[in-house]
Amino acid sequence: MPVPEGTLLNGPHVVASPRTVLAMGSEIHGSLLADAAFDRLRHVASVDTSLHITDFTRADPAVLADTEVLFTHWGAPLLTEEALRRMPRLRAVIHAAGSIKHHVTESVWERGIAVSSAAAANALPVAEFTLAAILFANKRVLDAARAYTQAREQPALLPYFTGYGNYHRTVGIVGASRIGRRVAELLRPLDLDVLLYDPYLDRNEARALGVDLVGLDELVRRSHVVTIHAPQLPETRHMFDARRLALLQDGATLINTARGSLVDTDALIERLVSGRVHAVLDVTEPDVPPAASPLYTLPNVLLTPHIAGSLGNELGRMTHWAVDEVRRYAQGLPFTYGVGPDELTRSA
Template sequence: MTTGIVAVAMSDDLRHRLISDRDWDRLAAVAEVRPVPDAAADPGAVDGADVCITGWDTPSLPFSWLVGGDRPVLVAHTGGSVRHLVPAAALDHGVRITQVAAVLAEAVAEFAVMSIIAGLRDAVSFATAMRAGESWAALAARPPGRLLRDQVVGIVGASRTGRATLRRLRPFGCHCLVYDPFIDDVEAAGLGAQRIDLPALLRAADVVSLHAPVLPETRGMIGAAEIDALRPGALVVNTARSALVDSDALLTAARAGRVRVMTDVFDTEPLPPDDPWRHCDGVVATPHIAALTAETLRDQGAVTVDEVLRFLAGKPLEHEMSRAAYDTYA
């Protein structure tokens, strides 16, 4: 006996990557599961569903479905940001949302720390030179890297990912600063960091790692003046969103050799083959893969299915997004 209808509004390819056969069977055991591989072409396919499972290729959900029923529906997102799927007004009408930001944070934080260490040790440049046949003597004569233990690392944003990054930095013994207007000195100390304002962080940090959400208040928060304030040779790591930064100013600084950049996010994605971000010597660019691991994909699907089963059984959700959190989440 089924207890509801679950629409799965994502492409077949993405559905198979995220939802294992076991998790699909768990859903099908308690609900009528309705695949919707092209929700843009058939938005009415979610009508009557109690739950809609969404992915990063899901278009905005029909407002009529979100608020038109006689009981609240659940949007169960297999990614992080839900702003493109559900308008704030829908939450005011009782729509419930769950998402897997906590799962994604673990992978992104690991990638951020990897980027910090690789950037400080100039690992990519050394590997590229080795492949190009540079002599051993010339390689040995290059400037040495820097030890993470002796660096000041500035974390911009005490988000889930920012906090997970701070946890992973603790064993290295580096001095961590954190900027976030929503935490106080005591909370920052509990995270192993010193709370500081953004201008002071940018002046003091050897490494600046971005973990803030994109909100009206944070868009462009690292502008040309902020980039000019960075310490010479500072490393900027961005695994969050490119909209936090004046990309042109940052690229100019990297080209001039004033800063080095490890970035996983760009103003235009996919990044065109001729884009200058791909070809700047002071930049290591990766194709928005910080959260992309085989284990994370599996966990995204499993945690989402767990939440759907809780909802259908009338149990509390573990990853529900509140109305207040919606306003401060990317």
């Protein structure tokens, strides 16, 4: 079983400089190394940051046998039972990125290995991207820019945008995830009416977030902008199907920074081609749309290549948060951002 929240990870003693090994893809390792993101890690752990593991079956057995902490990132190999047998001293997996679903298995929990994730750090740029998308959508910034380019010096642009703006527009947040909650926080000072759908949230929690808790269909019908922050689960696949997409009001914008599978792409394209709705899509299904997809050329679509999350120097934020967790482990303190198996049923 995982270590309960609030308990000491290593008993009452302090583990000085725990033997730590990097496990991640070569591209992200090279990027973090070049940006000196690992500098602090060397002060709190015994680690060779120039080395990283991409395949446990090909790694040096002596290195694995001595590993106490795995410092992981995108591209980390799967922690199977066989891989864990090669690491008998492994006590903690600290992920310097978001979702751990791609490398943490049931065997990790069965071994009682503590797990931490920097998902809370990654939530920040996604929420910021979403805030910008909401404000731009209600102002019809893309339409205005296009019209201005076409009109050049001709006046009469303002009447075209009558009825647009952010004053008391309704925004619907789907999912009270870390990102969904952060979006609600960022929207709170603005003159916007915010709805929220989350089957695990009660009305008291919703009031604390400053939002109105409603059913999903009601949220879709009432919102000028709908932004998706739900996890990718079997029950959330195509939660925005043809029926639910038809509930969007004319001129509404759908924002998806979560997972492409939450939206029926074909059904959405049909709505977009009609011109009735707009979309901001940072994720799609498939991850890269076919070359002939209308999503690339439709004027009412902003399509981005999964950039809402951490990129560039924002990767350093996640690394620093993860290094803080290594420091806490070395001091025998509980993780600040510990993850348990129960959370995976409701997280991305």
